[in-house]
Amino acid sequence: MKADRNKSGVIFNIQKFSVNDGPGIRTVVFFKGCPLRCRWCSNPESQLAKIQILQDPGKCLHCHHCIEICPAQAVCEASTVIHIDPFRCTACGRCAAECPGKALRLEGQQKTVQEVLDVVLQDMVFYEESGGGITLSGGEMLSQPDFAEALLIASREEGLSTCAETTGYAPESVFRKIAEYLDIILFDLKHWDPAKHKQYTGAANDLPVSNMKYARSQGKEVLPRIPVIPGFNDSPEDAEQFSALLKEIGIRKCQLLPFHQFGENKYTLLGRDYAYQNVSALHREDLEDYRQVFLDNEIQAFF
Ligand code: SF4
Numbered sequence: 554m555k556a557d558r559n560k561s562g563v564i565f566n567i568q569k570f571s572v573n574d575g576p577g578i579r580t581v582v583f584f585k586g587c588p589l590r591c592r593w594c595s596n597p598e599s600q601l602a603k604i605q606i607l608q609d610p611g612k613c614l615h616c617h618h619c620i621e622i623c624p625a626q627a628v629c630e631a632s633t634v635i636h637i638d639p640f641r642c643t644a645c646g647r648c649a650a651e652c653p654g655k656a657l658r659l660e661g662q663q664k665t666v667q668e669v670l671d672v673v674l675q676d677m678v679f680y681e682e683s684g685g686g687i688t689l690s691g692g693e694m695l696s697q698p699d700f701a702e703a704l705l706i707a708s709r710e711e712g713l714s715t716c717a718e719t720t721g722y723a724p725e726s727v728f729r730k731i732a733e734y735l736d737i738i739l740f741d742l743k744h745w746d747p748a749k750h751k752q753y754t755g756a757a758n759d760l761p762v763s764n765m766k767y768a769r770s771q772g773k774e775v776l777p778r779i780p781v782i783p784g785f786n787d788s789p790e791d792a793e794q795f796s797a798l799l800k801e802i803g804i805r806k807c808q809l810l811p812f813h814q815f816g817e818n819k820y821t822l823l824g825r826d827y828a829y830q831n832v833s834a835l836h837r838e839d840l841e842d843y844r845q846v847f848l849d850n851e852i853q854a855f856f
């Protein structure tokens with residue numbers, strides 16, 4: 554099938570020279586929109602599928618210019634804080650462009666496959682030397698399946714190695730359609746227990762697990778990545794159960810991602826509370842015993 558390079562989707566970043574999102578040097582394309590709501594999410598600006606306005610209240614001059622010019626009447630001031638109604642906002646960008654305090658920012662851009670590829674292909678020489686390529690991330694790239702499919706097909710037409718970082722949370726038919734064009738799949742595996750997965754992310758883990766099994770059955774290179782979150786999945790018992798699940802799927806390797814608070818400021822810009830504000834970050838040395846449980850179960854866990 555030939556790629557439809559005019560197909561467009563909403564992304565919120567293209568990050569070059571990444572060495573943590575698949576083999577070699579890669580360019581990571583961040584898709585907007587995610588079906589999960591992980592409480593610790595470090596990219597909360599990616600959750601809403603549509604383009605939206607972020608605001609830094611500390612920079613607001615309270616001039617009310619945004620309220621006056623918004624053609625959708627989406628802006629008001631409540632308790633001395635500018636409030637933007639995401640359902641009314643049409644993402645025209647006028648308020649962000651004209652804000653004298655630079656307190657507003659448009660998050661997300663509509664881009665075609667060709668526009669994204671034009672950026673990605675600038676670094677072809679680095680991919681060839683390092684074994685890298687393109688990685689689709691998010692948000693959740695499976696939430697824009699037609700755009701993801703077209704971008705992956707076009708990437709393969711250009712000879713790029715294709716990788717995705719995914720929750721695996723999508724109907725099996727959607728996942729299978731996209732997986733066909735992926736060389737490497739990095740699965741964010743959040744919890745082994747369906748009930749706890751649902752409590753902390755809003756959805757059970759049945760689809761991620763069944764899609765991971767499918768990817769393995771197709772001989773795909775699969776790497777589960779476990780975000781280790783305090784009080785959620787960081788006990789020795791959790792490590793035992795993760796190991797058992799990985800063995801059942803036929804996977805002998807995983808990456809551990811210690812909890813960090815890099816996304817905290819973004820919650821402020823979104824006007825949302827951050828549930829992990831007073832929770833300390835984890836470091837590799839904190840998780841050596843945890844990692845040892847995987848190793849004892851013959852799962853090659855690494856940071
Ligand atoms: S235009 Fe900018 S500085 Fe003025 S009230 Fe709106 S957000 Fe604040």
Ligand code: SF4
Nearest residue numbers: 623642643645646648
């Ligand atoms: S982006 Fe446009 S519609 Fe949305 S709040 Fe700003 S001016 Fe209003």
